[in-house]
Amino acid sequence: MESPGHEGNCEMSERSLEDISINGFRGLRHLKLEGLGRLNLLVGANNSGKTSVIEALSILCRPFDPYEWTAMVRRRDFGGLDETRIQSLRWCFHQSGELSDPDLLFEGQARLSRLGRGGSILLRVDYEDLVGEPAPRELERLTRRRDRTGDLPAAGDWRGARITHFVKVEPGSKALLPPASDAETAIEPVSIQLWEEDPIFGRRSYVRRREQIPTETLTPYSYQLNRGQVRSQSQQMFTRRKRKTSAEPDYLLEIIHEFDPEVTEIGVASFRGDRPAIYLNHKRLGPSPLSVYGDAVRRVVLLANTLQQLKGGGVLLIDEIETGIHVSALERVFTWLSKVAEKLDVQVFATTHSLEVVDAIAESMAGAGAELITYHLDQTPEGTNVKRIPGELLLRLRRERGLDVR
Structure with missing residues (x-):
């Protein structure tokens, strides 16, 4: 199943990400x-x-933004299944042996590297459990915030974590940096401390650097939009459409036409003093809020809106891409997605466990010239094995052999 290989990286990388490696993150080893x-x-x-x-x-x-860890665990722990937020962070790092005493202090490390536009970057992340008391200034800030929310832990009983990023950047590199190459030339470490009792718990942004790649993650829960998310999406759409020129294609309207060709306009409006919200103008129904439309339309609006936020080299991450999209619409959505991602210069990574999705994607790519690569992951005692399947091979495996590539 594995392809014979891929062409060597060209002198100027065309993708934000060409190669990546991951070791020590959750159960991923030597991937x-x-x-x-x-x-x-x-x-x-x-x-x-x-x-x-x-x-x-x-x-x-976002190798220079350790606060991304807190955003990432919030996306995973949507139902609050982990006992504490610190434990959610701890489980991001490889655990050896049997379950240990939760009172023992844990230290972990993960190494991730990437090759793409701008060269090669190696990121070493050190995790350390903390027990004690925050520094005086941090304690003062937490005390002010906790005045209205409840009692503070006794002195010495605070539980937290320290996350430190060590980053090495090689702008001209044409290969992934080896895992042990960060000892002497890493950029000054970036470290943060997080405390379980902090009400905002890492909801902050870090300094932007050119090595940061714009990225957004859509999970199965992203489509269950609450009021705050709707307002955020509406504001982003409003701002972008104000800047839009008449010569720019309306990709959002284009994908909606795949589901309902009678929609003539999409925009943000406010009626009777209500907060601005996304509205669609329909030939028969007139102006109607997005909330009255079906799941598929709501999902593609979110997808299209996110794609346009990332144009010019961003990365879109989609977990369980089939969520909320009926099988009859899969091929149309993926055909549109591949075309718009190419035009907007957005790189897409998506997961699925559905064979129908694999078939729909393979068929949508047939003859379209789209660059689709499938990676089959398998956990073994030695590490995480990967089989790389180019688009044409995927289509042959499914059409001619009926092979289950999941």
Whole structure:
């Protein structure tokens, strides 16, 4: 099943990400994804590490922003299944042996690297449990915030974590940096401390650097938009459409026409003093809020809106891409996605465990010239094995052999 290889990287990388490696993040060990394409599909059995790759990519795209860890664990722990937020962070790092005493202090390390536009970057992340008391200034800030929310822990009983990023950048490199190459030439470490009792718990942004790749993650829960998310999407759409020129194509309206050709306009409006919200203008129904339309339309609006936020080299990460899209619409959505991602210069990574999705994607890419690469993940005692399947081979495996590539 594995392809014979991929062409060597050209002198100037065309992709934000060409190759990546991940070791020590959750259950991923010695994983390499080489020859990445415009659209990259991650398949494999349950617990093979598909979602973990998506999460690691969100960290790797922002190597100088350790606060991305807190955003990442919030996306995973949507239902509050972990006992504490610190434990959610701890489980991001490889655990050896049996379950240990939760009162013992844990230290972990993960190494991630990427090759793409701008050269090669190696990121070493050190995690350390903390027990004690925050520094005086931090304690003062937490005390002010806790005045209205409840009692503070006794002195010495605070539980927290320290996350430190060590980053090495080689702008002209044409290969992934080896895992042990960061000892002497890494950029000054970036370190943060997080405390379980902090009400905002890492909801901050870090300094922007040119090595940061714009990225957004869509999970199965992203489509269950609450009021705050709707307002955020509406504001982003409003701002972008104000800047839009008449010569720019309206990709959002284009994909909606695939589901309902009678929609003539999409925009943001406010009626009777209500907050601005996304509205569609319909030939028969007139102006109607997005909330009255079906799941498929709501999902493609979110997808299209996110794509346009990332144009010019961003990375879109989608976990369980089939969520909320009926099988009859899959091929149309993926045909549109591949075309718009190419035009906007957005790289897409998506996971699925559905054979129908694999078929729909393969068929949508047939003859379209789209660059689709499928990666099959498999966990073994030695590490995480990967099989790389180019688009044409994927189509032959499914059409001619009926092979289950999941």
